[in-house]
Amino acid sequence: MKNRADKFYDKLAESYDLLTKSGPNVWTPPKLIESEVFNLISKNSKIIDIGIGTGQAIEKVYQTRTFSSITGVDISKKMISICKEKFDGIDLIKIDSLSDLKKIKNAYDLVICSGTFEFFENAEIFFEQCHRLLNKSGYLIFTYEPIILFHLIQKDEISNNISGNSEFQVDGFFTKRYKPSTINKLLSSNKFNVLKDEEFISYKKNDSNIIYHLIVCKKI
Numbered sequence: 001m002k003n004r005a006d007k008f009y010d011k012l013a014e015s016y017d018l019l020t021k022s023g024p025n026v027w028t029p030p031k032l033i034e035s036e037v038f039n040l041i042s043k044n045s046k047i048i049d050i051g052i053g054t055g056q057a058i059e060k061v062y063q064t065r066t067f068s069s070i071t072g073v074d075i076s077k078k079m080i081s082i083c084k085e086k087f088d089g090i091d092l093i094k095i096d097s098l099s100d101l102k103k104i105k106n107a108y109d110l111v112i113c114s115g116t117f118e119f120f121e122n123a124e125i126f127f128e129q130c131h132r133l134l135n136k137s138g139y140l141i142f143t144y145e146p147i148i149l150f151h152l153i154q155k156d157e158i159s160n161n162i163s164g165n166s167e168f169q170v171d172g173f174f175t176k177r178y179k180p181s182t183i184n185k186l187l188s189s190n191k192f193n194v195l196k197d198e199e200f201i202s203y204k205k206n207d208s209n210i211i212y213h214l215i216v217c218k219k220i
């Protein structure tokens, strides 16, 4: 079943930075990813951000110019156009599904994916393509939502996303969660070696903390 994340983010795009950057529901994945990125890059690094959105996870890297190139990929036309306004030196590609990653040439030292994995219909394609996109010994940094027994929201493998604001409501927009053991198996079968796996609070939904995993791994 196709996830209509594209429709949701097209609606949210104009307000995305405002709603995520401050206040009680502040969005933390970009900052955590960014600090891992700085441990791995140099002025020669070619970086690709899958689900780049408005570019929050590459903002500091862009400002410090510690890269050779940054490519951003997203399913939402509107998120891409906001990203383009903010960062004119980034190569941006609109895709219709993860399979479109197959059209991108493999030449990257680092793949990042911040707060986007939960919207993928097919995790296997994502890992396969990350492996293909990376140069020898390249790195992948991403976040995912785990299934958490007894958690009010994260106990379910799939949830239809209900927006608190009816203006942003989209049918067919869902979040997918995984057991950490499933992610570890997928990483190993797609030839990635896990260097770091940490839990963190990504944001607050109503009164619940939403927990993510941050994974840093290396292509074998």
Ligand SMILES: C[S@@+](CC[C@H](N)C(=O)[O-])C[C@H]1O[C@@H](n2cnc3c(N)ncnc32)[C@H](O)[C@@H]1O
Residues within 6 Å of the ligand: 005, 006, 009, 029, 030, 050, 051, 052, 053, 054, 055, 056, 057, 073, 074, 075, 076, 079, 095, 097, 098, 113, 114, 115, 116, 119, 120, 121
């Ligand atoms: C929560 S936002 C995260 C944006 C940015 N990475 C950040 O951390 O602020 C999720 C982004 O993933 C994009 N997205 C959702 N499904 C996608 C897919 N299948 N392929 C590429 N991008 C996708 C959305 O359009 C949106 O821009």
